[in-house]
Amino acid sequence: xxxxxxxxxxxxxxxxxxxxxxxxxxxxxxxxxxxxxxxxxxxxxxxxxxxxxxxxxxxxxxxxxxxxxxxxxxxxxxxxxxxxxxxxxxxxxxxxxxxxxxxxxxxxxxxxxxxxx
Amino acid sequence: xxxxxxxxxxxxxxxxxxxxxxxxxxxxxxxxxxxxxxxxxxxxxxxxxxxxxxxxxxxxxxxxxxxxxxxxxxxxxxxxxxxxxxxxxxxxxxxxxxxxxxxxxxxxxxxxxx
Numbered sequence: 001x002x003x004x005x006x007x008x009x010x011x012x013x014x015x016x017x018x019x020x021x022x023x024x025x026x027x028x029x030x031x032x033x034x035x036x037x038x039x040x041x042x043x044x045x046x047x048x049x050x051x052x053x054x055x056x057x058x059x060x061x062x063x064x065x066x067x068x069x070x071x072x073x074x075x076x077x078x079x080x081x082x083x084x085x086x087x088x089x090x091x092x093x094x095x096x097x098x099x100x101x102x103x104x105x106x107x108x109x110x111x112x113x114x115x116x117x
Numbered sequence: 118x119x120x121x122x123x124x125x126x127x128x129x130x131x132x133x134x135x136x137x138x139x140x141x142x143x144x145x146x147x148x149x150x151x152x153x154x155x156x157x158x159x160x161x162x163x164x165x166x167x168x169x170x171x172x173x174x175x176x177x178x179x180x181x182x183x184x185x186x187x188x189x190x191x192x193x194x195x196x197x198x199x200x201x202x203x204x205x206x207x208x209x210x211x212x213x214x215x216x217x218x219x220x221x222x223x224x225x226x227x228x229x230x231x
Contacts, residue, residue, distance in 0.1 A: 044206070095160075108161040
């Protein structure tokens with residue numbers, strides 16, 4: 001159990017377009033979802049934390065208007081990269097937890113590779 | 118703030134060799150510690166974890182012991198296989214704003230040759 005699915009797995013688009021990435025918990029309800037960004041040969045950097053029904057909490061340095069996060073239901077969160085540019089190219093990974101608080105394991109999706117031309 | 122430092126890779130070993138990947142951390146309080154594995158083109162999978170000092174996490178032949186005195190959580194495996202080739206991330210948990218967040222090290226790429 002605890003499967004998290006991301007879609008699409010790879011997307012290529014032109015500069016200036018907006019791209020939406022979906023993160024779904026397939027067999028559990030996710031109170032909290034996390035969005036990470038991973039640069040080549042680098043670690044995962046947390047971008048934002050979203051709790052179902054609340055606004056997302058963004059990490060310092062992450063532009064809220066650039067990376068729109070919606071946690072519409074207990075099984076779905078979306079990340080929209082608005083007006084994407086080549087520097088937004090990266091590997092985006094989501095994770096989901098059943099509950100908020102301590103010792104709640106995060107279950108990771110397989111990631112989305114975003115390439116902006 | 119909290120941070121994780123792990124040995125830089127890449128690490129290349131022959132099959133059946135002994136593996137150690139060092140990880141040290143800086144944290145206030147007593148975080149839980151984790152090792153995650155990332156296979157090519159995939160997301161992260163939890164490999165093992167330890168929630169308090171002197172705990173040993175183990176899975177698939179990998180082990181790591183939570184050492185509070187040295188603030189370390191080194192990953193070890195006695196005999197690696199080709200299928201262990203992946204990137205390994207050490208991480209700790211911290212609680213902010215009611216949510217538990219993970220802080221990751223930079224990752225260590227392991228390649229095991231037959």
